[in-house]
Amino acid sequence: MALGPWTVTGPWVPSQTSDALRRRYTRSIIVLAAILLPLLGLTILVGEPDTYFHAALNFINTFVASKGGPAWIGQAVLIIVPCSVVLTLIQVLPVFLVWWEMKIAAHIQVRLGPMRVGRFHGVLQTIADGIKLLLKEDLVPEGADKIVHFIAPLVAVAPALVCFAPIPLGHAGLAPVKLDVGLLFVLGVSGLSVIGLLMAGWGSNNKYSMLGGLRAAAQVVSYEIPRVIALLPVVMWAGSLSLGQIMDKQAGLWAGFLPKWFIFYPVVGQISFIIFLISSVAETNRTPFDIAEAESELTSGFHTEYSGMKWAMFFMAEYAYMFLACALGAVLFLGGGGALHPKLSFIPSYVWFFGKTFFLAFLFILFRWSYPRLRVDRLMEFCWKFLLPWSLANVALAGFLFLMMRSR
Amino acid sequence: MIEAAVFAILAVMILVPAVLAVSLKNIFHCALWLVVSLTGVGGMFAMLGSDFLFVAQILVYAGGITVLLLFVVLLSGSPKDWIIKQVNGQWAWSLILAGIFVSLLATLFRQLPEPGPLAETVPVTKALGLILVRDMVLPFEAVSLVLLAALVGAIHFNKRNRV
Numbered sequence: 001m002a003l004g005p006w007t008v009t010g011p012w013v014p015s016q017t018s019d020a021l022r023r024r025y026t027r028s029i030i031v032l033a034a035i036l037l038p039l040l041g042l043t044i045l046v047g048e049p050d051t052y053f054h055a056a057l058n059f060i061n062t063f064v065a066s067k068g069g070p071a072w073i074g075q076a077v078l079i080i081v082p083c084s085v086v087l088t089l090i091q092v093l094p095v096f097l098v099w100w101e102m103k104i105a106a107h108i109q110v111r112l113g114p115m116r117v118g119r120f121h122g123v124l125q126t127i128a129d130g131i132k133l134l135l136k137e138d139l140v141p142e143g144a145d146k147i148v149h150f151i152a153p154l155v156a157v158a159p160a161l162v163c164f165a166p167i168p169l170g171h172a173g174l175a176p177v178k179l180d181v182g183l184l185f186v187l188g189v190s191g192l193s194v195i196g197l198l199m200a201g202w203g204s205n206n207k208y209s210m211l212g213g214l215r216a217a218a219q220v221v222s223y224e225i226p227r228v229i230a231l232l233p234v235v236m237w238a239g240s241l242s243l244g245q246i247m248d249k250q251a252g253l254w255a256g257f258l259p260k261w262f263i264f265y266p267v268v269g270q271i272s273f274i275i276f277l278i279s280s281v282a283e284t285n286r287t288p289f290d291i292a293e294a295e296s297e298l299t300s301g302f303h304t305e306y307s308g309m310k311w312a313m314f315f316m317a318e319y320a321y322m323f324l325a326c327a328l329g330a331v332l333f334l335g336g337g338g339a340l341h342p343k344l345s346f347i348p349s350y351v352w353f354f355g356k357t358f359f360l361a362f363l364f365i366l367f368r369w370s371y372p373r374l375r376v377d378r379l380m381e382f383c384w385k386f387l388l389p390w391s392l393a394n395v396a397l398a399g400f401l402f403l404m405m406r407s408r
Numbered sequence: 409m410i411e412a413a414v415f416a417i418l419a420v421m422i423l424v425p426a427v428l429a430v431s432l433k434n435i436f437h438c439a440l441w442l443v444v445s446l447t448g449v450g451g452m453f454a455m456l457g458s459d460f461l462f463v464a465q466i467l468v469y470a471g472g473i474t475v476l477l478l479f480v481v482l483l484s485g486s487p488k489d490w491i492i493k494q495v496n497g498q499w500a501w502s503l504i505l506a507g508i509f510v511s512l513l514a515t516l517f518r519q520l521p522e523p524g525p526l527a528e529t530v531p532v533t534k535a536l537g538l539i540l541v542r543d544m545v546l547p548f549e550a551v552s553l554v555l556l557a558a559l560v561g562a563i564h565f566n567k568r569n570r571v
Binding site for chain 2: 145148179180181184185187188189191192194195198199201202210213214217218221241242
């Protein structure tokens with residue numbers, strides 16, 4: 001029997017022997033390798049992108065100087081180009097992440113997921129969805145506060161884009177803005193999105209939206225606390241709030257073979273990482289903690305009354321925050337753009353960064369499709385009675401350990 | 409030139425929403441304007457080159473306190489909160505008092521020396537941390553004790569009301 005990708009397949013179909021399955025999996029691994037390995041080779045050949053950028057910048061500067069132009073042209077290029085590159089990246093990435101999530105969800109549930117649009121495994125599915133959202137009617141409910149209803153998606157999505165400014169997408173030089181308080185900046189600005197959720201809940205003139213908005217805001221505000229406290233040991237260890245400096249501190253090896261990433265720091269690193277991971281999933285309102293949306297109870301929470309592009313903006317904010325949490329985790333716990341071993345550093349740093357980030361994103365998606373939703377009171381209890389005390393104890397333990405290490 | 413323009417924008421961003429926050433009838437709108445005003449204050453800190461204060465302002469005031477404020481508005485608001493006036497019959501007196509205060513401030517401001525050019529932005533986080541937990545550790549701990557007492561007190565009163 002021919003096993004086309006469109007035939008309904010699954011391990012329980014008796015016609016499908018384990019031999020056929022094995023052949024399928026080997027084939028898919030070969031296809032994946034055939035796509036990814038040439039891409040990897042290309043990135044190794046091209047190398048770090050900032051060398052090209054600085055060469056171009058030098059050329060512009062000398063050209064402007066030779067024509068007697070003002071010096072601010074070079075400075076403007078230095079600011080505008082990296083920011084627009086990152087901004088574009090963050091707005092395009094959800095398209096890929098959503099497709100990825102659909103595929104992983106489908107495979108976890110022994111389905112195929114999108115297969116038709118774009119010929120190859122439905123790669124263009126999210127673009128088709130985006131076009132559909134663009135063409136949808138923009139509904140504003142009767143009696144809604146029209147201005148608040150209109151601004152709410154913007155307030156939710158704008159901080160998500162601003163947050164990426166100090167994040168080094170590779171080695172420390174690949175951050176669009178080098179901020180000395182980068183970590184605090186990310187945490188602080190991402191907190192502004194909660195206002196967008198509350199505005200959406202209130203401005204929709206709908207009980208379900210209001211309850212959903214309140215729940216979402218309560219959850220985000222509560223989980224922010226253990227999340228920030230879990231990041232304290234990293235800051236204590238690195239002695240800096242700058243994301244670039246924290247990343248550079250993690251270069252090198254521990255005991256000759258273990259990369260010097262904070263996740264491998266005995267006890268403290270692992271507790272920190274687990275608390276950070278759990279509360280990041282909760283912060284992005286994703287499924288084990290998606291009480292804010294809770295389709296079965298609140299229809300869909302604060303964005304019940306949104307349609308078309310306004311709804312898509314909330315969606316984009318959610319995925320941007322998911323990517324932000326993964327990027328933060330990669331930079332703070334997995335060494336960011338640092339290589340696994342110094343001998344592997346011929347692979348450009350941004351490949352390492354995106355590899356680690358997408359690995360964490362894969363974990364996020366795996367959690368979403370593996371665990372059932374928590375009840376709202378248990379959700380809060382878990383945060384305040386479990387995560388918060390453990391994160392505080394972790395800070396104490398970290399202080400003790402670092403002090404012992406220093407005195408020795 | 410650019411500094412003056414940024415200052416003017418930030419001043420408008422702070423003052424106009426601040427006035428709206430105390431004059432609008434809809435209390436939810438007031439809280440939202442307060443967010444804009446506090447963010448503008450953060451921008452002022454950034455313009456003056458204090459990165460830590462800028463981020464702390466955004467983190468604590470714009471992102472933390474106003475969210476709690478919005479929460480209280482949404483949870484405990486009664487229907488008359490959306491239509492009630494924010495001023496009572498004595499607004500004229502308070503306006504006169506405010507005018508006197510502003511004129512006093514203006515006379516004070518005229519005696520100040522001309523401000524120099526803005527300094528280059530230097531990271532202040534480490535210096536601030538050293539001052540807080542080394543040089544000024546006793547006042548710092550005393551302040552945290554006061555905050556802890558406030559926290560415990562809030563829980564205590566809440567419990568008594570519930571019984």
